[in-house]
Amino acid sequence: ITQHKHQHKMLQQLVYYLPQDTIFTRIKCLPTLNVLKRTFILYTGQQYKMKDLSQPFASGYKPSEVEQGWYPWWESRGFFRKHGASKKFVMVLPPPNITGHLHLGHALTCAVQDAIARWHQLQGDEVVWVPGCDHAGIATQAVVERYLWATQGVTKHQLGRERFVNEVWKWKEEKGTVILDQLKRLGASLDWDKFVFTMDKHMSEAVTAAFIQLYDSGLLYRKKSLVNWCCSLQSAISDIEVDHVYLTGPTELNIPGYEKPVTFGMMYDFAYRVNNSDEELVVSTTRPETMLGDTAVMVHPEDERYSHLHGKCVFHPFRKDVIPVITDAVVDPQFGTGVVKVTPGHSQEDFDVGQRHNLQQLTVFDEKGKLTDIVPEFKNLPRFAARQAVIEALTEMRLYHGSKPHPMMVPRCSRTHDIIEPLLKPQWFIRCSDMAAKAIDVVQKGELHIYPETYKKTWNEWLENDIDWCVSRQLWWGHQIPAYCVTSEDGEFWVAARSRDDAKSKVAEKEGISESSIVSVCQDEDVLDTWFSSALFPFAAFGWPRHTDCLEHLYPTTLLETGHDILFFWVARMVMLGLHLTQELPFKGVLLHGLLCDAQGHKMSKSRGNVIDPIDVIEGASLKVLKDRITSSGKNGTLSSEETSQALQKQTSNFPNGIPECGADALRFTLCSYNFKNKLLSVDVNSIEQNKFLGNKIWQTVRFLLASMEKVPNGIECASRVNITQRSADLSTMDKWIMSHLAQLVHNANQNFVTYDLHHITLGFVTFWQNHLCDTYLESIKPVLNEGSCEARSSALSTLWTCVDVGLHILSPFMPFLTEELYQRLPRYAKKCESIMQCDHPKTEEFMCWNDQELEESVNHLLLVAAAFRAIKATYNITHSRVHGSFVCLNSHLNTVLVENLEVVKKLGRIASLTAIDKNTSPPTSSSASTTCDSTIVYLHLKGVIDPKQELVRLRKKMSKVQKEETKITSIITAPGYIERSPAHIQDTHQRKLASLRAQLEQLLFIVQNLEKM
Secondary structure: OOOOHHHHHHHHHHHHOOOOOEEEEEEEOOOOOOOOOOEEEEEEEEEOOOOOOOOOOOOOOOHHHHOOOHHHHHHHOOOOOOOOOOOEEEEEOOOOEOOOOOOHHHHHHHHHHHHHHHHHHHOOOEEEEEOEEEOOHHHHHHHHHHHHHHHHOOOHHHHOHHHHHHHHHHHHHHHHHHHHHHHHHOOOOOOHHHOEEOOOHHHHHHHHHHHHHHHHOOOEEEEEEEEEEEOOOOEEEOHHHEEEEEEOOOEEEOOOOOOOOEEEOEEEEEEEEEOOOOOEEEEEEOOHHHHHHOOEEEEOOOOHHHHHHOOOEEEOOOOOOEEEEEEOOOOOOOOOOOOEEEOOOOOHHHHHHHHHHOOOOOOOEOOOOEEOOOOHHHOOOEHHHHHHHHHHHHHHOOOEEEEEEOOEEEEEEOOOOOEOEEEEEEEEEEOOHHHHHHHHHHHHOOOOEEEOOOHHHHHHHHHHOOOOEEOEEOOOOOOEOOEEEEEEOOEEEEEEOOOHHHHHHHHHHHHOOOHHHEEEEEEOOOEEOHHHHHHOHHHHOOOOOOOOHHHHHHOOEEEEEEEHHHHHHHHHHHHHHHHHHHOOOOEEEEEEEOEEEOOOOOEOOHHHOOOOOHHHHHHOEOHHHHHHHHHHHHHOOOOOHHHHHHHHHHHHHHOOOOEOOOOHHHHHHHHHHOOOOOOEEEOOHHHHHHHHHHHHHHHHHHHHHHHHHHHOOOHHHHOOOOOOOOOOOOOOHHHHHHHHHHHHHHHHHHHHHHOOOHHHHHHHHHHHHHHHHHHHHHHHHHHHHHHOOHHHHHHHHHHHHHHHHHHHHHHOOOOHHHHHHHHHHOOOOOOOOOOHHHOOOOOHHHHHHHOOHHHHHHHHHHHHHHHHHHHHHHHOOOOOOOOEEEEEEOOHHHHHHHHHOHHHHHHHHOOOEEEEOOOOOOOOOOOEEEEEEOOEEEEEEOOOOOOHHHHHHHHHHHHHHHHHHHHHHHHHHOOOOHHHHOOHHHHHHHHHHHHHHHHHHHHHHHHHHHHHOO
């Protein structure tokens, strides 16, 4: 055990060569030794044994106890790796950022991918699922900067580049360990031997190789261009990191570095005087402070109002120079005065105009957001303080013409919430047009599949925009750009190279100069965009650019599953670079999931206090624990004071009782229960808790099965599947009915795993286990298990055991912990696999002989009859089973089914006895309640069971209450102006409520009339 990175890496490599049946106990070093807060591995030389299940079967399901112990056993036994299979399934986990802990969005990715990976493993495929973490340049640097300022009171500039980067590595070690622990708690069956961090040495080699290849092929170039500049970060950021906020009018925004809010949503008018004239041209702008960098004013060439000014100049009141009046068709003559100011150094549109008209590009703000010296009197003024200063100066010169409210779009940094400034900086760009065309082509030809297909249109729209990719970032954390400025006696030359010496030789050869004439070689201090290294992930993870066995065997991958929000920023770029650098698609399919929202449909964010840590759902967390964590985030700088206050306030309303303990299985199952292909998914913690109760239902079913098997002589012989390939005449109607539904469950699972519609599988499982197996079949066989013949009991137990065993296998990709525990506890007459992970998934063709739609329809009628008896009992408030029922069935086939299964109807209908009445026989007396379901009339004999007088009193009171509610709703919807005043969804709610109340009144009236006849 060592604190040194290179020695720790050697230890990791050594451990990988130890036998698979060796125990690996994860331990934490003492604080005095654990400088880097690493998690180390200790080789104890002992065999890791399976979880001890010798204790009695617990009476209830406890996730914390069930989920304990299985993951390290799976991992040590090598169950996550299966070699030698003829078919491969390869997938990479989208590497989470090391900015902090995983949230529910990551849990969704993990749950969906793990379910798919486990299903493929149960199909016998060789499954390789590669884990990793992303260094997340901008995001990580920003959070570490805030952390250092909040905890140590130092800035990155005070530390210097080397010490600051060391601090970020410390952050990575701590957060990276937590992330890996979270993934394991979720049960992710990842191949940890292949873990990749995007700043690992071999990833750096891949980044360098890719950059040089792109440069040598003419796809990389360097030029001065406008970038999205965040003054707080002092770096360029990508388009995805810019939030465009729409303001309808004057709005005060809090800007980092300013004590008071700054007003946006205003249009300011000022005038330029025509040179050597008293004539003025009034222009409008939302950023008057940028006029200091204006280098032209512009009018439409066909606007006759200004035709006499073509080729003239106006006088700049601050720089004391003149700027031209130019004409361009881009101007809208109908907007404002039809005169537009042009600031090529502060607007992409103006920059393009400046390129067409050869205008000077002046930089108004420096990297910190302060004014440059283009106008000395305003030098070093913060940009938004300069706004007022400029307005006051224009007013004194009688050039200011006032302001008015104006809707506008404000670009804000998603990390710091600062206002983004377009800034001219030398940057590296990748030419994307050819690569983008190839990416469009592979989708159109069907070589790359995108699920759902609706995103093909988005794919084409993004890639058809011929925009080059700016890959340089002014940061300290990230892959330093492998490009060098080589200065010689003949000038400066930029070149991509692996080292300074390599740069010298490449420039000397290309330019035909002597290396001795080279004066200096300096590497570009900027780093590469995080998306650049991420785009290499699916092939660099397997060793590219080296020709490794892994790359040969596992690349290209099978499927990429990720959020639809990064379809262009990550997925498209992986496809473009994969095709260019490896001449192959990096994956064959792309599966996109939606973005998680809270139960109210709000996007999850720390400031809203609705971001959920998956571990809190797994273990549970009180409101105090949640609030303490928010407070801690505020103290360490992760959240601003404003965000902390908002989060604390909203957390109380979001989680008034904290978050209940639900377990990893319930969380996974719930996340897979959503149609994750939708754009937005609303997650409710209550639904996760409901699926914990489903886990308990499954637990109790197995417990009932085991208890029943103990009561039957040679019960262990029932612990094997019924003959699934051949129907048996020995089984009862209900046995065959549940086997038919089991066959459909297997078919549904296999079919929807292929199409990635996991929500259909989870819904099908719940329907089968809760409705068919527990609520119906189990209840129907209880009389058989208690009083039936030995053969009937054995058949029922074998059928129940088969349903449980197959059901657990269907469920195992979603609830791996619970299913492993129950699989190991389930007795088995035949030999069983070491783990449920090693079993074969039930195959559709093996069960389809049991699929019997005609039988299901017959039994469904039987169930309707039983439900009718329960409904009558509920209507008359009868809670006991000491009542007699009878029925008349007009369909001879259905009548036979009912007669053959009277005990089943009795049990499910919760009545004491049941009689079949011939259709030609007179119905029972008026002392019975009746209802009709399809072709059967059922009667419940009420004489001596209820007191009609007391029931009439109760029911009339209930009718009175319902009538009052009906009158109230009616008065609301008939009130004057209701239709014009009330929203459509409110009117719809009222109408549905009214219909329900009237239906209740109709039913109550029928019952009262029936009782009055008794």
